[in-house]
Amino acid sequence: xxxxxxxxxxxxxxxxxxxxxxxxxxxxxxxxxxxxxxxxxxxxxxxxxxxxxxxxxxxxxxxxxxxxxxxxxxxxxxxxxxxxxxxxxxxxxxxxxxxxxxxxxxxxxxxxxxxxxxxxxxxxxxxxxxxxxxxxxxxxxxxxxxxxxxxxxxxxxxxxxxxxxxxxxxxxxxxxxxxxxxxxxxxxxxxxxxxxxxxxxxxxxxxxx
Amino acid sequence: xxxxxxxxxxxxxxxxxxxxxxxxxxxxxxxxxxxxxxxxxxxxxxxxxxxxxxxxxxxxxxxxxxxxxxxxxxxxxxxxxxxxxxxxxxxxxxxxxxxxxxxxxxxxxxxxxxxxxxxxxxxxxxxxxxxxxxxxxxxxxxxxxxxxxxxxxxxxxxxxxxxxxxxxxxxxxxxxxxxxxxxxxxxxxxxxxxxxxxxxxxxxxxxxxxxxxxxxxxxxxxxxxxxxxxxxxxxxxxxxxxxxxxxxxxxxxxxxxxxxxxxxxxxxxxxxxxxxxxxxxxxxxxxxxxx
Numbered sequence: 001x002x003x004x005x006x007x008x009x010x011x012x013x014x015x016x017x018x019x020x021x022x023x024x025x026x027x028x029x030x031x032x033x034x035x036x037x038x039x040x041x042x043x044x045x046x047x048x049x050x051x052x053x054x055x056x057x058x059x060x061x062x063x064x065x066x067x068x069x070x071x072x073x074x075x076x077x078x079x080x081x082x083x084x085x086x087x088x089x090x091x092x093x094x095x096x097x098x099x100x101x102x103x104x105x106x107x108x109x110x111x112x113x114x115x116x117x118x119x120x121x122x123x124x125x126x127x128x129x130x131x132x133x134x135x136x137x138x139x140x141x142x143x144x145x146x147x148x149x150x151x152x153x154x155x156x157x158x159x160x161x162x163x164x165x166x167x168x169x170x171x172x173x174x175x176x177x178x179x180x181x182x183x184x185x186x187x188x189x190x191x192x193x194x195x196x197x198x199x200x201x202x203x204x205x206x207x208x209x
Numbered sequence: 210x211x212x213x214x215x216x217x218x219x220x221x222x223x224x225x226x227x228x229x230x231x232x233x234x235x236x237x238x239x240x241x242x243x244x245x246x247x248x249x250x251x252x253x254x255x256x257x258x259x260x261x262x263x264x265x266x267x268x269x270x271x272x273x274x275x276x277x278x279x280x281x282x283x284x285x286x287x288x289x290x291x292x293x294x295x296x297x298x299x300x301x302x303x304x305x306x307x308x309x310x311x312x313x314x315x316x317x318x319x320x321x322x323x324x325x326x327x328x329x330x331x332x333x334x335x336x337x338x339x340x341x342x343x344x345x346x347x348x349x350x351x352x353x354x355x356x357x358x359x360x361x362x363x364x365x366x367x368x369x370x371x372x373x374x375x376x377x378x379x380x381x382x383x384x385x386x387x388x389x390x391x392x393x394x395x396x397x398x399x400x401x402x403x404x405x406x407x408x409x410x411x412x413x414x415x416x417x418x419x420x421x422x423x424x425x426x427x428x429x430x431x432x433x434x435x436x437x438x439x440x441x442x443x444x445x446x447x448x449x450x451x452x453x454x455x456x457x458x459x460x461x462x463x464x465x466x467x468x469x470x471x472x473x474x475x476x477x478x479x480x481x482x483x484x485x486x487x488x489x490x491x492x493x494x495x496x497x498x499x500x
Contacts, residue, residue, distance in 0.1 A: 058244065060240060094495050094496075095265065097454035099249060099417075101454075112243035
């Protein structure tokens, strides 16, 4: 009787695995933004008469790697990433300017987050365990989405990775109008620079419910 | 068969748990909500002369230059509608050592009036549709150029205290009431007296960057300190306000040619009729000091 049960279990397990239920052949790794790290999201507007920055540390999200650790083969449909920035937390150093940014340009009550959702398309390993990672996906701000490719430098830190990215954003691409009175003070092209740390998600809150 | 059913049930219970630990997340669970946006009633820290409960943020510095042109606009091209001057000038600096607290200094060329003041926002609340703010402000002013003349006792010092009540209704209309206590409203008197007055102000926001505004200082009739034959009237101002990321530009018509609060509050010799309108402006710039 015991032999018959064991045989049945073997058949059942084989059947389930053949349908893709069960552990993949390569262990996946979920990494999540470490909110205790020194995370910085900075945008910079430069015109001939004015330059200012907006800064926040309110970035959150995750990345799912298809293999562990990060390697030259990392990428493809088995990877997934999603990051979002709390736009109402952006601080330009002047409260009046923050209010204009929140109310007039970003309209944060309607569109509270900027986000990037996509997958890793290419990983180029560099020295000391770091990598140059390219991700493709949907960048959304002000309720308008654009397909974007974003390149980041990744370096190991502790159990996770320190990630540094930079890319330009055209306000006009996202239907953010600049009032005529402000065209000398606010550039249509905004440089966005992001630095954050991701670490293994474990069972911390924020992981998939 | 019974054993097989047990095994199947056990396996089906355990396999999803194992699978869920390894599946890619299909949706994101936020660990916190979006940052709460600060409440705003009046956008600016003052209307024309009256304070609002709005304050600077810690570390911010406000620089102000304001003019009140003394000739009436009704003098026409002969006086370039008042812009030929002379002009009452006000220069101001304010700094926020903490959020909701400001300290400032004002200097007017009228009697070389120098004022030190402080303002604090002590309450903010109400509904999102009708936010409410309360502030307090006080100042001490001194005429560093003594006026002199018969009847003057040499006391050129004035002081005032204000309670600031602000609310916003309908999203676009900000309203304020400023009960005011003023010590020594008429510096020409041999004995300093006290006076109570009520300021009311409002702003209608045409957009987030433009507004029309007005204020009324109900100060009560009293003789002018320079000309006993003149009875002071309430100072009234109507204007247009434009704001950018750090500037306010306010253009106004008013019946007062005075600039510093302790000078404006007692009243003005001119009526608020178009014939007596004067042109004026306030320009302020907010800067961040340090990191």
